[in-house]
Amino acid sequence: MQLVEPRPQRPIPIRITPLIDVVFILLVFFMLTSRLLPVDYLELANNTSASRQVAGNPLPLLTVTADGRIQWQGKALTVHQLTSELAGSGITEANLATVPNATLGAFTRTLSALTESGIEVHWQRPAGTSP
Template sequence: MQLVEPRPPRPLPIRITPLIDVVFILLVFFMLTSHLLPTGFLELDSRVPEGDASGGTTRPELQLNASGQLRWQQQEWQLPALIQQLQRQGSDDINLGTAAETPLTDFTRTLSTLESAGISVHWRREPAPEQRREQ
């Protein structure tokens, strides 16, 4: 005969530390085994109009250098004048190349100005000089 009732069993708390350890080990494993693709060429718009696959027309090639200057057809251009010239020629699709050292602010300003003028932009980043030597 028991005079004292036994205490109800308390649920054991779940220890979170081993779970966190397992998550971090999985994170490190996937970080080490994943392969990141090179981003030397990033096409911002992949839509191709019909009939353009034959390569009948070429896109104008613009270059944005590290100082923020636009270069097209072997001469420097101011952005408003360049947009007017492209619109006169009927070019609504261009390739924009940037140097590896081009500031992000200059790139985004140029890209947004061209896009707001109705010009579709495809972007290609030139590799840094030390990356060019390795390839």
């Protein structure tokens, strides 16, 4: 007397439908729990009040224009001209702003050049804009 049936000769096929269901459930779970950030904004720390006192001269305002030049004291300068003038004036800290149609590339080039020349830069967001 045989208590267990013998194994069939052909292999039992793996049912893929439940596996696909599990994959879709995992996909939905990770899509709902992940945090998506906008890619067109550059997040920078902008806490100038904690790092310096209010007394003294205000920080110079540098504005990046649409053509990549930087306006300072009514003059439009290139990045290299600006860094040499700031170093000559003994300025080690400045606020950096942009006009609305300035490119992100011009902003990052200016920010990098000023940081590399030893100037501490604070990004100033224009009034009325939100991320």
